[in-house]
Structures are given as structure tokens and as C-alpha cells.
Amino acid sequence: MPCALGRGFLSRFQQKASRGVRARRLRAFTPDVRTDARTPKPAEKRHNTGRLFSFRRWTSLSRSVAEAEIGVFGGSGFYEFLPDVDEVEVETPFGEPSARPVIGDVGRKRVAFIPRHGRRHEFPPAQIPYRANVWAMKELGVRRIIGPCASGALDVNLALGEFVVCDQFIDRTWGRADTFYEGPVTTHVSAADPYCPDLRRILVETGRDLGITVRDGGTVIVINGPRFSTRAESESFRRANGNVINMTAYPEGYLARELELCYANVSMVTDHDVGVAGVEPVSHETVIRVFNENNTRLRELLFAAIPKIGPQPDDVCATALEGARI
Secondary structure: OOOOOOOOOOOOHHHHHOOOEEEEOOOOOOEEEOOOOOOOOOOOOOOOOOOOOOOOOOOOOOOOOOOOOOEEOOOOOOOOOOEEEEEEEEEEEEEEOOOOEEEEOOEEEEEEEEEEEOOOOOOOHHHHHHHHHHHHHOOOOOOOEEEEEHHHHHHHHOOOOOOEEEEEEEOOOOOOOOOOOOOOOOOOOOOOOOOOOOHHHEEEEEEHOOOOOOOEOOOOEEEEEOOOHHHHHHHHHHHHHOEEOOHHHHHHHHHHHOOOOEEEEEEEEEOOOOOOOOOOOOOOHHHHHHHHHHHHHHHHHHHHHHHHOOOOOOOOOOOOOOOOOO
């Protein structure tokens, strides 16, 4: 059957089922100007993927206002990004995203931004509405996404503040809604190379041009949280060849792959995990402090890399659904 998720072939029924987008102009966010906080829900609204929804229907303002090419998800300590934005209300089959997306310009690129934890960090890692967030990006026209996140180092050779542009993940989460395909269309998407090679190349090359220490490639271990690891767990993750550890890198990137979107993970090292010999237990306060100390370099990297990002190439991301459906 035709599928809006992959190629956008929409029946009249699917078009009527579209959720829609509304937008309004905002000034730059300040501590006194915030969108309404969302209360975390115990579970996302379930969706039968046999009923396929359109990714397009602008319900107010022009299409050009409520549309973006590139998406950025913000993590812990990274709740605002763009200085002059349109706030966009997006409804999805999976409920509301963590916060209303905002859209602004970086160079000549239109960029959508969503803080994955919400603007007041009201969503813990396991309660983030990952499907709603990724679907909202697709609804806005985004084809390429960058997902920065704060991470602990399992590798003793990684320094605080260093960036790792990961090329692999190991999922150690449970109970998260991690697929758009819950039936009746059974779909098995490859995750062999889960991150976009083109976006990774741009981020690594741009970082090095800026004099920022960037590691090309690495494996992120994703734990459920909200607690940090025991020493025994951390040691087992290190022995599993993990380089960094984080609570939000999955299923965000994989969900993007299911929608044939490009996605790149940028892990900023904020601490050394307790499996590293001689390391004191980490606190969330420390993570946020180190992240904030290096936030300027992250923004510098993103503002320099985004203008270099071209249209989505015909690569493993754009062809993820070919041969995936049964």
C-alpha cells in the first residue's frame, strides 16, 4: 500500500487525516519570554501506522514561513538556539512535541529547533516524546537533522569539552516507543550505519577548520536514565567498546532513519563516567556547568556547519525504506 512515511504518495483519505501546522512570529527568546511548558505525559498517543498521515497542510500563514530545511534538537543546557524566530504549532499523530518548534535563519538556510527536554527541562529522557519530535520535523519539511547531546566519556583519552561525531550506537534503553511502524505494515529498517555520513563529514571538517577538537567516529551507549550508571555498569559499557554514554541518543536518530531523514549525533563530553579509574560520581549540576562552559563552541560549530549543508543526497538515509517492508 502507498506510504506517506517514505515517499509522500497521499490518498484523499490521508490528506484529510493530516494534522497541520500553525505559526506566529516571535522575537528572540529571553529568560522572560518562554513558550508554555508542557506537562510530561505517561505515554505518547498511540498511532496505527496502517492509517497514514500527510506531512503537509498549512492551516495559517504562508508555507514559506512554516517550513524549514534543517532541524536541530537541543539537549540538556541547550534550550534556545536561534535569535529571531517563528514559533510553529505542529500537531502529530503522537501528541505534542516537547516544545513548539521555532524556525529561523542560519545563513540562507531555514532551520527548525526543538529542545528535546522541553524549554524548562520538564521531560526526563525516557519520557521525551521522540516520535512526536521527529514527526514534527518532517511535517515542517526538514530532511536533515543534527542532534547535539551532553555525554559522559567512557574513553579515558577523551577530554572534557571534546566533541564526538558518533557513527554507531548501542541501545541499552527499554520501554521507549522506538518505531513508527506498529502494524499492519511490518517494516524492518537497517540500522547498520545509523548516522548520516554526509552530515558527519560536514560537522567534522567544519569543527577542525574552526580549531575545535572533534573526534571522527565513536560509539555512544544509550542508557534509559534518569539515574547515572553504577561503576560495574560503566565498566561493562567501556568493555563493550563504548566511547561516550548518554540518555537521549536513542531512539531519536533511528526514528529519523525510519522517515528517511538524515541525522547526525554530536556528543559533547561533559564528564568522565564512573567506570574510568579514579573518577568521582557525576552530578547533573556538573553536566550542565561543563555544557554551558562549552555551549559557545557548540553554537559556533552549528552556525558554521549549517550553511554548508546541501540537499539530501541519495544515500543510505534517503533510501532506508527500500526493501524494508513486508
